[in-house]
Amino acid sequence: MAVLTDDRVDAVLGELNGWERSEGALRRSVEFPTFLDGIGAVSRIAELAERKDHHPDIDIRWRTVKLALVTHSEGGITDKDVELAKAIDQLLAD
Numbered sequence: 001m002a003v004l005t006d007d008r009v010d011a012v013l014g015e016l017n018g019w020e021r022s023e024g025a026l027r028r029s030v031e032f033p034t035f036l037d038g039i040g041a042v043s044r045i046a047e048l049a050e051r052k053d054h055h056p057d058i059d060i061r062w063r064t065v066k067l068a069l070v071t072h073s074e075g076g077i078t079d080k081d082v083e084l085a086k087a088i089d090q091l092l093a094d
Helices: 006-013 035-052 079-093
Strands: 020-022 025-031 057-061 064-069
Touching: 006 020, 025 079, 035 057, 035 064, 035 079, 064 079
Parallel strands: none
Antiparallel strands: 020 025, 025 064, 057 064
């Protein structure tokens, strides 16, 4: 799987909700009403990621969950990261 060009990543960012390209990864920060709401979302994201066999870096700070997607084996952002970002957006919108 090929690493996406900067132009391609920039183009796809318009299709994603709140994601940005930073430090070589797609990143999104989401604040939840409560700590447990954030933990519940992390659990759902983890189940989704496991089904897709592609796992984000997740940082939990009280009510804020930070996600980072990068295909480490390829050394950058790939279509796999974009697909997971879209799936996470859908999961969080439900």
